[in-house]
Amino acid sequence: MKKKQTIAAVLLGAVIVLGTVGSVLWLGATVKSGQSSYFWGIWVIVAAIPLYLWRVLLLNGSEELRSLVVRSIRSVGVPIAGIVIAIVIGGILMLLTGYNPITAYGALFYGGLVRNWHISVLNAAPLIFTGLSIAVAFKAGLFNIGAEGQYYIGAMAAAWLGLNLNLPAVITLVLVFVIAGVLAAAWNIVPALLKVRTGAHEVITTMMLAHTARYLSPIFIRAYGGDPSTSTHPYVTDEIFPTNWLPSFDSFLPNANYRLHTGILVAIVVAIAVNYLIYQTKIGFEIRAVGQNKDAARAQGISIGRNIFRALLIAGFLAGLAGVNQVTGLDHKLFENLNANYGWNGISVALLAGGSPIGVIFTSLIWGILDAGGQFMSRTTQTPNAIVEIVKGIILFLVVAKYIYVYLGEWIKNRRKRSIV
C-alpha cells in the first residue's frame, strides 16, 4: 500500500516535469534558417501520458482507467469531428471557387504548425486571457461581450506604467500585470453596478464601454509620444522601458524565435489558476451557484449582487491581462489601431471550449494556428485568407451546435426520466 503511494507520487512528479518541460519546449519551437528546433518537445508531452494513465491504474484500478479514456476521447472527439467537418466543407468551397484545397491546406498546416508556429503561439496568448474572461462571466450566467474594451484599458494601463515605472524587472512586471489588470477590472464596475442596481443588461453596457475604451486609445497615444505632425510613427506611443518587457523564449531556449515571448506561459498559468478558482474555491462555488440557479443560491444566503460583481471584475481583470500581454510582450508600445479583435475572438474560443478554463488554452491555440496558417496560406498559395474565417465560422457553428445536440439529448433524457420516475 505504502509502496503504491510512493510510486504514484513519483509518477505524478514525472508527469508534471515532463508535461511542463515538453510544453515549454514545444511552445518555443521554431524553424530557423531551414532548421527546425524544439518540436520534439511534443514527444516529451506524449511520453507523460502513459505515465499518467499508469498512475490512474495504480490508484483507481482498470475500471476507472477505462472510463477516463472513454471520457477523454468523448470530450475531445466532438470538437475534433467539428474541425474535420469544417475543413472538409472549406475544401469543397475552395474546389468550387477554383483553388486547390490540398496545396492550400498543406500550406495552412505547414504554416500554422511548423513554419510560423511562433506566430500561432503569439496569437494564442492574448486569446487565452480574453477567452478566460468570457468563460468566467459565463459561469455566473453573464456575457462579458465587452472584453475588447477591458483589453484596451489593460493595454493602455500597461503602456502608461511601462513608460513610467523604471524598477527591477521582476518587481515592475508583476506590478504592471496587477495594476493594469485591476484598472481593467475597474472598467467593469459600472456595468456591474448597473446590472445589480437596475438590471441593465451587461451585453449592452459592456459593449458600449468597449467602444468608449477603444476610442480613448488615440487620446492616450497622443499624450504619450504619438505625434501625427512630426513623428514617423504617428499612431504609436514611445517604447516602454525594457525592464517592463516580458522575457522572450530565446533568453533560455537559444534557438527560439526572437519575437516569441513568455506571455503564453503566463496565460497557461493563469488559466490553471482560474480553473482552480472556479472549481475549488468558495468564490468559484458561489459564482457557479448564482450562474446556474440564482434563486436557489439566494435562498441559501449567497448574494447574487456580490457574485455578479466578482464575476464581472474577474472577467475585466483577465481581459485586461490580454492587453498587458501584448504591450509588455510583443509590441513594447501601444499602437492606435490594434485591430486585433482579441476581445471578440475570445467569445469564440470560450464558446468552443464550452466555458472550460483549461479548454480555453487549447481552443486559443487552434484559433492561433488557423490565423497564422491562414496568413501563410494566402501568401504562398494566393488562396484568400477569408476561407480561414469561413472554416472558423463553421467550426464554431458545429461545436456550438454540439451544445444544441447535448442540450437536446439532455432534454429528451429528462423527458424520458420524468415519465419513468
Next chain:
Amino acid sequence: MTDQTASMRKVILETRDIVKRFPKVLANENVNITLYEGEILSLLGENGAGKSTLMNVLYGLYKPTSGEIFLNGVPAIFSSPKEAIRMGLGMVHQHFMLVDTLTVTENIILGSEPGAGVQIDYKQARRQVKELSDRHGLKIDPDAKIENLSVGLQQRVEILKALYRKARILILDEPTAVLTPQEVEELFSVVRDLRKSGVSVIIITHKLEEVKAISDRVYILRRGRIEGERITAEVNKEELANLMVGRSVVLTVHREPHEAHPEPVFEVENLHVVDDRNIAVVKNLSLEVRPGEVVGIAGVDGNGQSELAEAIMGLRPASGGRMIHLGDDITNLRTKDRIARSIGYVPADRQRYGLILSMTIAENIAMGYHDRPPNSHGWQLDYTAMEEQADDLITQFDIRTPGALVPAGHLSGGNQQKVILAREFSRKPTFLLVSQPTRGLDVGAIEYIHSEILGMRRKDVGVLLISLELEEIFALADRILVLYEGAIVRELIPEKTNEREVGFFMTGGTEKAS
C-alpha cells in the same frame, strides 16, 4: 356514476400487452387497459409507476417496445402526437403548452387555423371558440391574453384546444397538481359535462381523493404493471392505497403527544410585507413558534404564504413589524446570517428555490454551509469532506441515487425533496420553516417526509409549516393558524376542529360555522 355496466358499452381504446423498455428500466410491462366511450377512467400510481410512459405511448410520443393499441377496434400505433390528435386523442400535460403573449383564441387555433391560404379567419376562429366553450360549459373570454389568466383558466384553454381538434379521448396528466381547491371542483364539473357529451377522459393521478371524487373506473399501476382494476364506487381509499404502494400504509403518520417548551424560539410581531407590485399581502401578522411544536399555516394559495416565507428568510424585506429568533431581533438580518443562526428553510418550489439541479447532490447539500468547515478550509473547498457528508446523509435519509456526485436534476421529485430535508435537518436547526413539503409527491415519500418533520419536533425544533393541503396540516400541526388575505384570522387546535371548519375560515368565513 352511470349504472350501465362496463361490458355493455362501446370500447373506444384498448391496449394489449404494451411493453415499453428504456435502456435501464422496464417502464411498462404487459399493460392491458380498456377505455369505454363516455367514461372517466383514472390511472392511479406512485411517481415512477409508469403512468406517464403509458400515456406517452398512447399519444405517439414513444414507440412501444411491443404490444398493440386498438382505437375503435382498429390497430393504431401513432408515430407522432400530430397523428394521435388527428385520430381524436387530446392530451393536457401537467405543464401547459401555451403561448403566454397570445390570446385564448389564438392559442386554441394555433396549428390548425381556419381560413384560406395564409390568411387566418379570426372572426370565424373566435366564433368557433365561443361556441365550443358554450357547448361544454367551459366559460372563458376568447380575447383574454394567456398571461392574464389564472392557472385553472389556462388549463381550461388546454382542454378547449383539445376539443377544438375534435378530441374524443382526453388525457389529463396530473390535472389538479397546480389547482386551488375551488378550481379542482370546477375542473371536475367540466370533466363530468364532457362525459355527458360522449368524450372519454383518462385522468393520470396519484391522489386517492381525486380518483374517488371523479372517476368511474380506475386502473392501479405499480412498477409498470397493472396491479388491479376497480369500479370506483365499489372500492375504498385504503384498498386503493394498498394496491398502489403494495403494502399497507397509514395515511396519516402517528403524531405522539409532545410537550412544547413555553419560551418561543421564533416570533413574528405585527409583520407587514408587500409583493412585487408593492401591494400589501401580509398585514399585521403575528405568530410564535415554540420549541417542539409544529405550527401549521392553513390557507388557500395566494393569501400571502410565499411572501411570508420569503420575509421570514430575509429574501423579501419586511415593510413593518419585527421578527425575533431566540430573543434577538432578526428583522434586518441577511439570509446568510439567518441560516447561520440555525434557521432552516424548505421552500415550496424545490426545483427553483431549493436546489441547483445541474449541481451534484454533494454540492447542493453543502450549499449555504459551503463557507465553513468541514465543507471548506480558508478559501478552498473540501470536496472529499462534502462527499463524505453527502454519503452519510444519503444513507440516513434513504435518498435513492447512484452516488453523491450525481446532479440533483437526475433524481425523482421525492428524492430531490429528501436532499433538501437532508441539508436543512442535518444542520441542527432550532427553527424550521417548511413550505409545501410534499407537493407532487407519492404516498410513500409523503409518509417519510411527515415522519421526518415530526422527528424534528421530537428533537425540540420549532417548526412552522405552510401547506395548502389541509390533510397535511391536520396530520402534523399542534396548532393551526388560518391565513386569509395576509392575516391570521383564527387559531385552532386540530383535536377540537375539523377540515370543514378550517376550510370555512380559509375562504373568508367570519362567523363560527355550525
